[in-house]
Amino acid sequence: METLVTPALLLDRNVLDRNISRMRSRAGGLGVALRPHLKTAKSIDVARRISRPQPPKVTVSTLAEAEYFAGFGVTDILYGVSMVPSKAHRVFGLYRRGAPVKLILDDAAVAAELNRLASQASITLDVLIELDVDGHRAGIECKDGRVEELGKRIERASHLNLLGVMTHAGESYHCDGRQALEAHAETERLGAVTAAARLRRAGVPCEMVSVGSTPTALAARDLSGVTELRAGVFVFFDLFQVGLGVCGHGDLACSVLATVISHNRGRGRMLCDAGGIALSKDRSTAQQRLDCGFGLVADASSGTLLEGLIVERVDQEHGIIPVRSNADFAAHPVGSRVRIYPNHICMTAAAFDSYHVLSGGRLTNERWLRCSGW
Amino acid sequence: METLVTPALLLDRNVLDRNISRMRSRAGGLGVALRPHLKTAKSIDVARRISRPQPPKVTVSTLAEAEYFAGFGVTDILYGVSMVPSKAHRVFGLYRRGAPVKLILDDAAVAAELNRLASQASITLDVLIELDVDGHRAGIECKDGRVEELGKRIERASHLNLLGVMTHAGESYHCDGRQALEAHAETERLGAVTAAARLRRAGVPCEMVSVGSTPTALAARDLSGVTELRAGVFVFFDLFQVGLGVCGHGDLACSVLATVISHNRGRGRMLCDAGGIALSKDRSTAQQRLDCGFGLVADASSGTLLEGLIVERVDQEHGIIPVRSNADFAAHPVGSRVRIYPNHICMTAAAFDSYHVLSGGRLTNERWLRCSGW
Known part of the structure; x- marks a missing residue:
């Protein structure tokens, strides 16, 4: 360590592996798939350690990350930031190289324009509806009728394929204590599962129910109805997470x-x-x-x-x-x-x-x- | 602009050139050389625009920057962060490729160890004594007798060449209003010039007197005794500088x-x-x-x-x-x-x-x- 140029970023592989085991056990115990958010690690080595022996299944925060992981043969990628049509050409590039990136949407006009572009490109885009469970940032509120409206629009669109719903309970970062985190995890689950049920009742298929944030993922007591869990910072943790009480x-x-x-x-x-x-x-x-x-x-x-x-x-x-x-x-x-x-x-x-x-x-x-x- | 991948960093060349002219005029008017701090721009294109038609003369905040600029033929480089012996091998590399980076020191033990390493490498290092004019971060306080002590040690060292003194009035970032900034610029000037005079009286040569921060550089009314001005953020400015009142x-x-x-x-x-x-x-x-x-x-x-x-x-x-x-x-x-x-x-x-x-x-x-x- 004496010869490293400083400042240098150190990663303790043993701690990493322990953190990964913990989250994998949780996901396994709760009966959901784990789709780690690689916005934290941005590293194929970390992605592979999380999923092994299976191939990585990732969430990304930028299309640069999507392209990076696709370059290593990762094909199951969820782009976890609201998609806009101006980014469609890069997404099409990913589809053409065998990485059909799942996109998230909360806007009918965006869905329409993406469908038009996808149709021109002869590509069918996999999309999820982004839900807002706690007012943190983007998404349609779970009880808003626009969820079904958007679901139906996507279903009718010739070049969009609705996979399901996703949400991120970002306000969990402001929870105080274990009980508040557990309650917030349940808010996240319930919001997503309820919206999914409403979509299905409206005749719109909704296979995926994707939720997650590191604090809620670690606090959830039950994830019935959820199909996959997303979390990012759990691989490394940090002082903020220590302060939240989800790690030491x-x-x-x-x-x-x-x-x-x-x-x-x-x-x-x-x-x-x-x-x-x-x-x-x-x-x-x-x-x-x-x-x-x-x-x-x-x-x-x-x-x-x-x-x-x-x-x-x-x-x-x-x-x-x-x-x-x-x-x-x-x-x-x-x-x-x-x-x-x-x-x-x-x-x-x-x-x-x-x-x-x-x-x-x-x-x-x-x-x-x-x-x-x- | 519609086709750029976002987020993207935009640089208005016309505003840049105006900001450069303003600082060059100030340095010229005050009778000092300008040694811009390229920690802000980290770009050879910007460095050349500041100095043209002369070759760039720069301050850097990392050895990676020094190596980058040396790669473009820049030879007059001041590394503006306290030097430590563990970084000597990279500095020697720069000297060997014709970029004799000026180093700053505030510690006798560091000077001794650098001299030992430089002697082994058969290189004579150009150094300046770092002064603390306002308690902002590193350096020896200007009135401290350790300034002369360190000056004499460096003078006696076989492989160190004392160029002079340098300081950075970083506390100028907390000044409120023009008058406070002018006063702070004078504190910076006076501290450096006084320490330089004391060194000379002690028989230690002190050719360079290098001062600067964007706010003090723009506020100084007089820089008598100073030989060069360092400033970085002036090329682009930002909202913090607007708040300080040094730009609009x-x-x-x-x-x-x-x-x-x-x-x-x-x-x-x-x-x-x-x-x-x-x-x-x-x-x-x-x-x-x-x-x-x-x-x-x-x-x-x-x-x-x-x-x-x-x-x-x-x-x-x-x-x-x-x-x-x-x-x-x-x-x-x-x-x-x-x-x-x-x-x-x-x-x-x-x-x-x-x-x-x-x-x-x-x-x-x-x-x-x-x-x-x-």
């Missing part, structure tokens, strides 16, 4: 390796070379019980948290860490290294092109590449 | 082109496909008079701000924009495009691999690549 510090698979680059004894702080780009400016823990600043500092080799050492502030390439006492200067001389656990790993990982893989607490020679961009 | 909205050279991907009439908001990765999670305007959320929304083709339309919240690939009235839904149908001016362009641009260049308000066929990583 020992479940954090990713950290940023940084070098201490300056001591400022007069002002009682150290500087490291992981700043706002490497850690991201995410401050999601600011609203939680434990505000983790821009990340918690840990021992570089063991990954053990150094309680009370926090990245308090970041500039673009500087992380500012107030010391607890002068002993910290001695323990962390300029040139030494620390690990930093970030608030929100989806944002932090996005700054890096690869993971340096650890196993048994040691750096392996594996480096897993990530995709990026749009 | 018309000076914003960069914006993110996004597609409206969903209408949520029930909840009175639109969603676009520029989220937390494309815009960054930077919330620096939250502390200013006008909190711009995660960015201000503008007309896609003209770039004119749509007053009151703000990206209020972001998920990874979603920007949530509350509408002002239902008329916004009609004006911005799903599939239409908007531009978003970000809070902090250094962070926002970091998510993109290139700039799509506009001129005369229209998209050109120029696409300027950026470097990234470390």
